[in-house]
Amino acid sequence: KYPVIITKTKQxxxxxxxxxxxxxxxxxxxxxxxxxxxVAIYGNYMIIVNGIISLLNAIFxxxxxxxxxxxxxxxxxxxxxxxxxxxTSRFFIVxxxxxxxxxxxxxxxxxxxxxxYHLSKTTLALxxxxxxxxxxxxxxxxxxNAYGLFKDIWAPVVEAVLNIGCSVTLGYFFGLNGILLGxxxxxxxxxxTWKPYFLFKNAFHYSIIWYxxxxxxxxxxxxxxxxxxxxxLDFSGINPENSIKDFIVYGAIGMAVYAxxxxxxxxxxxxxxRKFVRRFIKI
Numbered sequence: 001k002y003p004v005i006i007t008k009t010k011q012x013x014x015x016x017x018x019x020x021x022x023x024x025x026x027x028x029x030x031x032x033x034x035x036x037x038x039v040a041i042y043g044n045y046m047i048i049v050n051g052i053i054s055l056l057n058a059i060f061x062x063x064x065x066x067x068x069x070x071x072x073x074x075x076x077x078x079x080x081x082x083x084x085x086x087x088t089s090r091f092f093i094v095x096x097x098x099x100x101x102x103x104x105x106x107x108x109x110x111x112x113x114x115x116x117y118h119l120s121k122t123t124l125a126l127x128x129x130x131x132x133x134x135x136x137x138x139x140x141x142x143x144x145n146a147y148g149l150f151k152d153i154w155a156p157v158v159e160a161v162l163n164i165g166c167s168v169t170l171g172y173f174f175g176l177n178g179i180l181l182g183x184x185x186x187x188x189x190x191x192x193t194w195k196p197y198f199l200f201k202n203a204f205h206y207s208i209i210w211y212x213x214x215x216x217x218x219x220x221x222x223x224x225x226x227x228x229x230x231x232x233l234d235f236s237g238i239n240p241e242n243s244i245k246d247f248i249v250y251g252a253i254g255m256a257v258y259a260x261x262x263x264x265x266x267x268x269x270x271x272x273x274r275k276f277v278r279r280f281i282k283i
Contacts, residue, residue, distance in 0.1 A: 011150035018156030025164060029179050033171040041117050042176065045124070048105060049131050052097050056135055060090070064142050071146040071203075079143075080204065081275070084214060087139050088272035091218050092262060098132045099226065099258050103233065104251050107240035111247060119176075126180040133187040140195050147203040155190050155198075162186035214270075221265045229258040 031039045063086065070082055102125065106118050119127070144150075163186035170178030200208045233254050240250035266273040 008148055008150055011153050014153040015150060015156045018160045021160040021163060026167065026179060026183060029164070029167050029171055030176055032168075033179065034176055038176060041119060044109060044113065044117060045105060045119060045127055048108065049101065049127065052101065053131070053135060056094070056097070059093075060138065063138075064145065067142045068146045071143070076204070076206075080206065080210075081272075083139070083143060083204075084270070084272035085275045085279075086142075086272075087214065088218070088266060088270050089276040090136060090139050091222075092259075092266060092273070092276075094132060094135045095222055095262065096255060096259050097135075098128050099229070100251065100255050101131065102128045103230075103254050104240065104247070107247050107250070110241045111244060115241070123177055123180065126177060126184065130180060130183055130187070133184065133191060137187075137191045137195070140191075140199055143203065144195065144199050147199075149198065149202055152194075152198055155194055159186050159190040162189060217269050218266070221262060221269065225258055225261040225265060228261060229254060232257055 027039055027043070030042060067082075067086075070079060073079075105124055105127075106121075109115075109117050163183055165182070166185045167179045167182030170182045172178070174181070196211050197208050200206050200211060233250065236250075236253065238246050238250045238253070240247040263273070263277075267277060
């Protein structure tokens with residue numbers, strides 16, 4: 001009676017396969033080019049990252065149904081306004097957590113199992129960037145799902161091929177960093193570039209330049225706040241690896257300063273953040 005359901009289900013299958021490939025193949029490729037010990041060390045970091053992803057999912061799980069209701073109203077102006085608000089609020093929360101992982105993961109590993117199980121700062125930065133791309137994408141994905149836009153079945157296939165191909169190739173030359181970079185390349189091409197374009201062209205029917213400007217404002221704000229916060233932490237002279245107390249103080253100061261500065265900057269620059277703050281206060 002409703003053949004479109006079967007069609008959508010078939011299309012959605014391809015998207016789920018790509019998600020599986022992205023999350024499950026990296027450890028296998030890492031082991032293929034490195035050692036079992038490095039896989040275990042990488043796994044320790046992923047325990048931390050996956051725990052935070054579970055926290056984010058718990059916070060934002062209710063968003064999908066709300067977006068579906070919003071889309072059903074078919075109010076273009078309101079949809080774009082809510083999209084901007086969700087994008088800004090998600091960016092704010094995700095980058096706070098990303099910053100926290102970056103400054104605290106290695107000290108946490110030191111207190112947990114010892115300094116010998118550290119990954120380099122470069123590798124940690126690549127893990128954090130992958131975490132950011134995988135978690136920030138949910139805003140665009142929620143609207144794509146609400147509109148039922150699954151017809152780009154080539155996109156997840158290309159994403160999976162790029163992920164495996166780039167990871168294998170770059171892993172051969174650069175080891176773990178190359179494998180993580182391969183994952184990032186596939187996410188940047190499909191998730192960061194194609195998906196927003198696909199959404200704006202087929203659902204919003206609005207210029208992608210609006211989204212590009214939105215993203216640029218957020219990235220520039222992040223870079224400035226990141227630099228200021230890291231400079232302040234370096235000036236403080238606190239070493240989070242010395243003791244649990246220093247670890248807590250270092251993390252509390254760093255994340256509080258970062259969150260405050262980013263909130264202040266985005267509140268000035270972005271209407272979506274002002275709406276989010278007013279909504280939060282009202283709640």
